Amino acid sequence: MIGPAHYLGVSALLFGLGLYGVLTRRNAVAILMGIELMLNAANINFVAFTKFVDPTFVRGHVAALIVITLAACEAVVGLALVINAYRHLETVNVDQVNLMKG
Amino acid sequence: MAQLAWLVPLFPLASYAVLAFRGRALGERAPYVAIGAMALSALLGWGAFLEQVAGAPPYVWRAVWAVGGERTLTVGYTVDPLSSITVAMITLVGGLIFVYSVGYMRGDPYYARFFAFLSLFCAGMLTMVLANSFLLMLIGWEIIGLCSYLLIGFYFRRRSANMAQMKAFLTTRVGDTLMLVGIMALFWQFGTVDYHAIFEAVREGGESASAVVRLGGWEVPLATLSALLVFGGPVGKSGQFPLHVWLPDAMEGPTPVSALIHAATMVAAGVYLVGRAYPLFFYTPHHEALAVVAWVGTLTALLAALMALAQDDIKRVLAYSTISQLGFMMAGLGVLGYAAGLFHLLTHAFFKALLFLAAGSVIHAVGTNNIKEMGGLRRFLPVTFWTFLAGFLALAGVFPFAGFWSKDEILLEAYHHAPAVYALLSATAFLTALYMSRLVAYTFFGTYRGPAHPEPDPWTPEDYARAGLHAPHHGHGTPHESPRVMTGPLVALAVGSLVVGFVGIPGTGPEGGSWIHHFLKFEGFKEAGIHAPSFSWPLALRSLGVALAGIAVAWLVYGLRAVPSERIRAWVGPVYPFLRNRMYIDALYGWVFVRGGLLLAAGLRWFDVHVVDGLVNLVGGVTVVTSRLHRLFDTYVVDGLVNLVGWVTRGLGLLLRPLQTGRAYNYILVAAAGLGLIVLVSLWRL
Numbered sequence: 001m002i003g004p005a006h007y008l009g010v011s012a013l014l015f016g017l018g019l020y021g022v023l024t025r026r027n028a029v030a031i032l033m034g035i036e037l038m039l040n041a042a043n044i045n046f047v048a049f050t051k052f053v054d055p056t057f058v059r060g061h062v063a064a065l066i067v068i069t070l071a072a073c074e075a076v077v078g079l080a081l082v083i084n085a086y087r088h089l090e091t092v093n094v095d096q097v098n099l100m101k102g
Numbered sequence: 103m104a105q106l107a108w109l110v111p112l113f114p115l116a117s118y119a120v121l122a123f124r125g126r127a128l129g130e131r132a133p134y135v136a137i138g139a140m141a142l143s144a145l146l147g148w149g150a151f152l153e154q155v156a157g158a159p160p161y162v163w164r165a166v167w168a169v170g171g172e173r174t175l176t177v178g179y180t181v182d183p184l185s186s187i188t189v190a191m192i193t194l195v196g197g198l199i200f201v202y203s204v205g206y207m208r209g210d211p212y213y214a215r216f217f218a219f220l221s222l223f224c225a226g227m228l229t230m231v232l233a234n235s236f237l238l239m240l241i242g243w244e245i246i247g248l249c250s251y252l253l254i255g256f257y258f259r260r261r262s263a264n265m266a267q268m269k270a271f272l273t274t275r276v277g278d279t280l281m282l283v284g285i286m287a288l289f290w291q292f293g294t295v296d297y298h299a300i301f302e303a304v305r306e307g308g309e310s311a312s313a314v315v316r317l318g319g320w321e322v323p324l325a326t327l328s329a330l331l332v333f334g335g336p337v338g339k340s341g342q343f344p345l346h347v348w349l350p351d352a353m354e355g356p357t358p359v360s361a362l363i364h365a366a367t368m369v370a371a372g373v374y375l376v377g378r379a380y381p382l383f384f385y386t387p388h389h390e391a392l393a394v395v396a397w398v399g400t401l402t403a404l405l406a407a408l409m410a411l412a413q414d415d416i417k418r419v420l421a422y423s424t425i426s427q428l429g430f431m432m433a434g435l436g437v438l439g440y441a442a443g444l445f446h447l448l449t450h451a452f453f454k455a456l457l458f459l460a461a462g463s464v465i466h467a468v469g470t471n472n473i474k475e476m477g478g479l480r481r482f483l484p485v486t487f488w489t490f491l492a493g494f495l496a497l498a499g500v501f502p503f504a505g506f507w508s509k510d511e512i513l514l515e516a517y518h519h520a521p522a523v524y525a526l527l528s529a530t531a532f533l534t535a536l537y538m539s540r541l542v543a544y545t546f547f548g549t550y551r552g553p554a555h556p557e558p559d560p561w562t563p564e565d566y567a568r569a570g571l572h573a574p575h576h577g578h579g580t581p582h583e584s585p586r587v588m589t590g591p592l593v594a595l596a597v598g599s600l601v602v603g604f605v606g607i608p609g610t611g612p613e614g615g616s617w618i619h620h621f622l623k624f625e626g627f628k629e630a631g632i633h634a635p636s637f638s639w640p641l642a643l644r645s646l647g648v649a650l651a652g653i654a655v656a657w658l659v660y661g662l663r664a665v666p667s668e669r670i671r672a673w674v675g676p677v678y679p680f681l682r683n684r685m686y687i688d689a690l691y692g693w694v695f696v697r698g699g700l701l702l703a704a705g706l707r708w709f710d711v712h713v714v715d716g717l718v719n720l721v722g723g724v725t726v727v728t729s730r731l732h733r734l735f736d737t738y739v740v741d742g743l744v745n746l747v748g749w750v751t752r753g754l755g756l757l758l759r760p761l762q763t764g765r766a767y768n769y770i771l772v773a774a775a776g777l778g779l780i781v782l783v784s785l786w787r788l
Contacts, residue, residue, distance in 0.1 A: 019770075023767050023770060023771055023774070031767075094765070098764060
């Protein structure tokens with residue numbers, strides 16, 4: 001029988017992977033990919049809790065849909081930024097994008 | 103004329119202003135201004151005097167000067183017999199002295215200044231005489247004191263002149279201060295300084311007049327006390343004992359100054375004031391104030407005559423003689439001889455001015471003041487000799503010269519009212535004849551000895567150069583007679599010394615009395631039932647005999663040398679140095695007041711340097727030490743705190759700076775670590 005712990009375990013693993021990606025990668029695109037993973041880990045949580053706690057009104061699904069939309073927007077803006085940064089600085093390495101450091 | 107009398111002091115004042123500001127430009131013409139002003143004053147003064155002679159009532163003019171509360175100060179002038187005859191005397195004698203000065207001071211580099219001071223003096227003197235209140239009198243009184251100071255020190259390069267002028271000013275100041283206190287007491291008592299109001303009040307003896315003050319255990323009538331305090335002024339100004347010491351030294355001034363100020367007018371101001379304020383002295387319960395005046399005068403007359411015997415400086419002999427005669431006047435006023443004392447003032451002005459001017463002529467001729475270095479001058483200076491002789495006979499009191507009449511009046515009054523005073527004054531009259539004969543014998547008789555030490559020129563060549571003059575040659579061969587401008591006034595005064603006394607001849611006035619007695623009368627005598635003693639031949643002959651005896655003794659000693667003066671000197675032993683050294687009174691004052699004053703000043707200086715300065719320095723030292731402490735506190739505590747705040751901030755900054763890397767993943771790492779921490783904590787709590 002698959003219980004909530006399984007869902008949450010997968011979710012936590014996925015979040016950990018995403019976090020690891022964000023922390024270790026220097027490539028801006030890879031960081032964005034890590035963020036996507038973490039968002040999806042959250043989505044898994046929402047959906048899993050809906051299944052066990054609120055099957056009637058499925059309010060968690062709604063939240064998951066909003067997060068997906070938000071993730072799409074985030075990817076658009078993030079990638080646009082990365083492309084722009086690359087055009088100006090010829091790099092996507094976040095360590096070298098430090099124009100604003102005083 | 104009396105209505106114009108206010109102009110009398112103003113002419114000399116204007117002359118002073120002109121000479122003070124334009125004197126140098128006027129140069130040799132300066133005396134014309136001064137003499138012109140005096141002539142105008144004399145004209146008005148004599149006009150007012152002759153009006154009074156003709157019987158005009160006394161004229162008083164007063165105006166409000168200042169109002170303070172209920173008291174009013176008035177200012178104005180009085181023309182009555184006393185003031186008008188004094189003004190007449192001052193303008194006449196003063197004018198003659200001005201003329202004489204033209205010759206005597208010719209060639210002096212400060213010619214105009216001399217006449218400026220003389221003019222200011224006359225302005226002050228005439229103000230003082232015409233004043234109708236103590237206040238205006240005091241103003242004139244102080245002006246003449248100032249001029250006396252300025253003129254004694256006229257030869258300002260001479261140290262002796264500087265000392266003499268200071269001595270004169272400071273000594274008279276003692277009396278003047280007493281007088282000022284007296285005037286303030288009168289103002290306090292009567293609420294006015296007006297002569298008329300005060301004299302009326304003391305005559306009626308009302309409530310304010312009979313106020314008493316307690317001094318120690320005695321009850322003293324305030325009016326008597328005020329009178330005695332006011333008398334302090336005359337004691338100083340008229341050289342009365344014990345404030346007589348300045349007058350002989352005042353002879354440092356030019357001789358016309360000695361004649362005008364220190365013989366005829368200023369020193370007589372004190373006598374005049376006593377005469378003016380006579381009611382104040384008379385209406386004391388038993389005439390105590392007058393008794394004081396009489397005895398001070400008698401003592402002064404006698405002591406000064408004794409001192410005159412042993413002096414060798416021609417002007418100093420005359421100065422002591424002046425003191426002595428002023429004492430005569432005071433004594434005369436004191437023994438109820440109101441007219442007698444004032445009459446002697448008038449006659450004395452003539453013959454003493456004459457004697458001084460003649461002495462000036464002698465000094466001019468021989469270049470020394472020492473009578474021992476003169477001799478036989480009657481051949482070289484005939485006019486000076488004969489005029490001096492006239493002055494001498496008048497002073498000695500020989501019939502029919504002026505001094506005989508006036509001195510006889512005083513002796514007559516003294517004989518009737520105070521026999522002891524009469525005896526002493528008779529002795530003084532003998533001494534007067536004696537020392538004056540000695541002076542005449544040394545100066546005009548015998549052989550000419552010539553000065554061993556001629557007086558040095560008082561001015562430096564620079565003084566002459568600045569005035570555009572040449573320094574005069576001082577090589578006296580044989581003495582020569584003075585110019586006409588000097589002998590003229592001598593002759594005029596000699597005539598005056600003879601005829602002025604005639605107004606005192608009995609029978610010239612009503613009721614067998616003399617004219618002067620009728621003219622200068624004090625109303626209080628009649629009310630009090632005091633009658634002036636009538637002229638008596640025995641007394642007059644006795645005083646004449648005394649004078650002639652004095653002359654005869656002097657003739658034996660100094661003329662014929664029957665008994666040489668050296669033998670007398672050896673015979674009297676220490677008396678001669680005692681008299682010669684002015685009875686050591688000057689030395690005593692020098693020790694007590696001058697040295698005492700210097701000692702006090704030195705003591706005060708020590709106190710200042712050591713105690714006052716010490717305190718100031720202590721305060722300074724304490725301030726320095728405390729400010730050092732403050733500085734330490736400031737440096738280490740206040741600045742330390744400020745720096746500490748800085749250091750702490752800086753350290754914290756240094757500590758925290760590594761956290762702010764600017765790399766997003768660092769922050770995320772921290773956030774993740776925080777998340778991990780939260781997770782761990784929640785797990786642990788489960």
